[in-house]
Amino acid sequence: MAELRFPTNPPGRAFDGTTHARRRRLDPAIAWAFGCIALVLLIGSLYSSSFLSPQYLLQQLKVASFLGVIATGAMIVILLGQIDLSVPWVVAVGGMMATAATGWGAFGEALAIPIGVGCGIALGIVNGIGVAYLRIPSMVVTLAVNAVAQGLMIVHTGGFSPQDASSRAMRVIATGDSIAGIPNAVIVWAVVGVAAVFLLTRTTFGRTVYAIGNRERAAYLSGARTRRVVMTAFAIAGGLSAFGGVLLAGYASKAAQAMGDPYLLPAIAAVVLGGTSILGGRGNYLGTVAGVILITLLQSILSVMQMPEFGRHVTYGVVIIAMLLIYGRGRRHYD
Amino acid sequence: MSGDWSYRLREHKGTLLAFVAFVVMFTIYAANHPAGLNANVATTAANKGVLLAIVAMAQTLVVLTSGIDLSVGMVMVLANCLASSIVVGSPVQAALGVLAVLVVGLVCGAINGFIVIYGRLQPIVTTIATGAIFYGVALGLRPVPGGDVETTLADALTGQLPGGIPASLVVLLGLVLVVWLPFRRSVTGRAAYAVGSSEVAAYMSGVPIRRAKFVAYMLSGLLAALAGLFLTFITYTGEASAANGNTYTLYSIAAVVLGGVSLFGGSGSAVGAIFGAFMFRTIGDLLFVFNVEPLWQPLFQGIVLSAAVCLGAVRLLHVRNRLDLYG
Numbered sequence: 001m002a003e004l005r006f007p008t009n010p011p012g013r014a015f016d017g018t019t020h021a022r023r024r025r026l027d028p029a030i031a032w033a034f035g036c037i038a039l040v041l042l043i044g045s046l047y048s049s050s051f052l053s054p055q056y057l058l059q060q061l062k063v064a065s066f067l068g069v070i071a072t073g074a075m076i077v078i079l080l081g082q083i084d085l086s087v088p089w090v091v092a093v094g095g096m097m098a099t100a101a102t103g104w105g106a107f108g109e110a111l112a113i114p115i116g117v118g119c120g121i122a123l124g125i126v127n128g129i130g131v132a133y134l135r136i137p138s139m140v141v142t143l144a145v146n147a148v149a150q151g152l153m154i155v156h157t158g159g160f161s162p163q164d165a166s167s168r169a170m171r172v173i174a175t176g177d178s179i180a181g182i183p184n185a186v187i188v189w190a191v192v193g194v195a196a197v198f199l200l201t202r203t204t205f206g207r208t209v210y211a212i213g214n215r216e217r218a219a220y221l222s223g224a225r226t227r228r229v230v231m232t233a234f235a236i237a238g239g240l241s242a243f244g245g246v247l248l249a250g251y252a253s254k255a256a257q258a259m260g261d262p263y264l265l266p267a268i269a270a271v272v273l274g275g276t277s278i279l280g281g282r283g284n285y286l287g288t289v290a291g292v293i294l295i296t297l298l299q300s301i302l303s304v305m306q307m308p309e310f311g312r313h314v315t316y317g318v319v320i321i322a323m324l325l326i327y328g329r330g331r332r333h334y335d
Numbered sequence: 336m337s338g339d340w341s342y343r344l345r346e347h348k349g350t351l352l353a354f355v356a357f358v359v360m361f362t363i364y365a366a367n368h369p370a371g372l373n374a375n376v377a378t379t380a381a382n383k384g385v386l387l388a389i390v391a392m393a394q395t396l397v398v399l400t401s402g403i404d405l406s407v408g409m410v411m412v413l414a415n416c417l418a419s420s421i422v423v424g425s426p427v428q429a430a431l432g433v434l435a436v437l438v439v440g441l442v443c444g445a446i447n448g449f450i451v452i453y454g455r456l457q458p459i460v461t462t463i464a465t466g467a468i469f470y471g472v473a474l475g476l477r478p479v480p481g482g483d484v485e486t487t488l489a490d491a492l493t494g495q496l497p498g499g500i501p502a503s504l505v506v507l508l509g510l511v512l513v514v515w516l517p518f519r520r521s522v523t524g525r526a527a528y529a530v531g532s533s534e535v536a537a538y539m540s541g542v543p544i545r546r547a548k549f550v551a552y553m554l555s556g557l558l559a560a561l562a563g564l565f566l567t568f569i570t571y572t573g574e575a576s577a578a579n580g581n582t583y584t585l586y587s588i589a590a591v592v593l594g595g596v597s598l599f600g601g602s603g604s605a606v607g608a609i610f611g612a613f614m615f616r617t618i619g620d621l622l623f624v625f626n627v628e629p630l631w632q633p634l635f636q637g638i639v640l641s642a643a644v645c646l647g648a649v650r651l652l653h654v655r656n657r658l659d660l661y662g
Contacts, residue, residue, distance in 0.1 A: 047493070130644070135648065136662055139588065140588070140592050141642050143640075146585075147585075147589075147633070148636075148640075151633040152636025154634065159630055221658075268459075278460055308478075309471075310472055313470050314475075316467050317465060318468060320464040320469075321454075324454075324461075
């Protein structure tokens with residue numbers, strides 16, 4: 001992405017581009033995203049009164065939490081100014097390895113979730129080494145890793161969806177609800193989200209991620225270990241994608257060949273709709289939450305309205321473009 | 336003059352490497368093919384290769400301007416669905432149908448270009464979203480696979496010329512001569528390279544940035560539609576397959592990289608991308624010839640792709656100043 005980049009962070013500005021005084025105010029992008037959520041809910045409630053019922057909304061949040069976990073990883077990578085196209089098959093690896101581990105007996109069943117996530121982290125590290133140390137464009141590295149992950153899974157499963165069922169723990173975190181009727185998946189997303197916010201805003205790692213996204217050379221000259229941070233960020237993203245796969249496998253109680261395919265583009269779209277700059281260095285986790293909810297609600301309302309599938313795709317694309325034209329535009333040359 | 340010669344060699348290094356690698360691979364493939372290299376084997380290989388090569392050309396045009404077009408596969412699918420409905424009937428009707436498909440491709444490219452240039456959105460996000468739109472339209476046109484295509488035309492373009500030369504190769508050569516070379520030699524084409532290597536410098540030098548980008552996206556749409564048309568000629572049907580579209584988009588990026596086109600923009604050529612596409616296809620065929628279990632083929636393809644990608648890291652050895660690593 002050799003796009004125009006001007007030195008950012010004038011004095012008094014934080015890495016994410018907000019001034020200290022402005023930080024208490026909501027980012028306009030996030031305000032827009034929440035506004036659109038309200039609009040979608042309003043339209044939905046006009047169409048069907050059950051659209052605003054707590055059950056329906058909790059169900060939507062539950063569905064959103066799978067995308068939310070995956071989008072969290074995508075956001076960390078996008079903040080670096082990179083992109084992770086290996087999401088589809090890392091998600092599948094997470095789900096498949098976790099279900100495969102369940103099939104190994106009691107010991108494997110206990111370790112199913114860590115094994116699934118661990119495989120994702122391993123693939124993420126490969127991505128990270130390619131991007132950070134070999135300096136290959138992330139788009140290409142992650143594409144290649146996606147192809148390798150696909151190849152590995154096809155060999156592993158024999159080209160069919162695996163027969164192994166997911167472990168009880170996976171099903172519980174994905175489908176159960178324990179506290180006050182709140183689905184466990186939502187709690188899992190909340191935990192992941194809080195951890196991500198802490199990591200991004202309260203740790204050296206997080207500040208370095210923003211710094212690298214703004215200008216890696218400057219971050220390097222300031223003494224940040226940029227390569228290690230980039231690699232770690234990709235490892236985290238890989239782990240989160242695989243964790244998303246584990247949750248999905250728990251939800252469907254099995255893994256499937258193309259289970260990750262529908263998550264790559266929505267994850268990127270959710271992050272970008274939430275106001276995170278695709279060039280990196282600017283973005284807020286609250287925005288990603290808004291983006292994820294917005295995309296999930298949008299998909300849901302379109303299917304509730306029984307719009308034919310082609311109409312859903314067209315609307316989906318038009319809405320993303322329209323929203324970004326409102327608040328996601330780049331600078332002019334003479335700005 | 337010798338300086339000029341070595342400069343040209345360096346400029347075309349990626350293309351030449353891709354060409355040599357392809358020739359080596361294809362020789363191994365032909366030598367080990369159980370039936371030997373007869374006209375039918377060559378035609379089948381050429382058809383598959385040319386299809387990807389056209390998509391790779393489409394991708395190259397945008398990548399040169401340091402953009403990316405993630406909607407090429409979907410434009411191809413849209414063209415495929417459209418062609419399976421309208422490229423039928425009398426020769427005149429079929430010709431009008433072909434024309435309509437190409438115009439739709441141009442329009443798709445123009446939409447991308449318009450949003451990227453005037454909307455100032457990032458190409459990657461824009462084309463993800465427009466890709467969804469194009470796919471939706473394709474699905475609306477053809478909810479279930481089917482349709483038909485003018486067989487005489489299809490067979491003529493995917494068959495063999497007298498002497499056993501695959502007709503598709505001639506089509507590809509024609510595209511290079513009619514689309515790529517005029518673009519490369521025009522002011523607009525040079526501007527596209529300039530925008531890709533440094534947009535600020537190009538802007539300061541008064542290069543027609545907008546025109547260059549717009550033409551690049553439009554031609555990309557046109558070529559993607561041509562690929563869709565060609566796909567219809569090969570399969571005789573139209574299918575709105577999202578998997579197909581995504582696969583071709585991803586393969587086109589792989590072909591572009593293998594063909595020595597820099598993803599950062601400003602260097603490489605569509606000819607390189609064509610050989611990159613041929614190379615990528617030959618890898619798959621090689622695995623078939625050597626009786627690799629079909630199950631293992633995707634893995635090997637992935638590993639070869641990774642290895643080729645890692646070759647890009649060789650430039651690290653030439654870096655004198657460590658700061659050059661950090662953009």
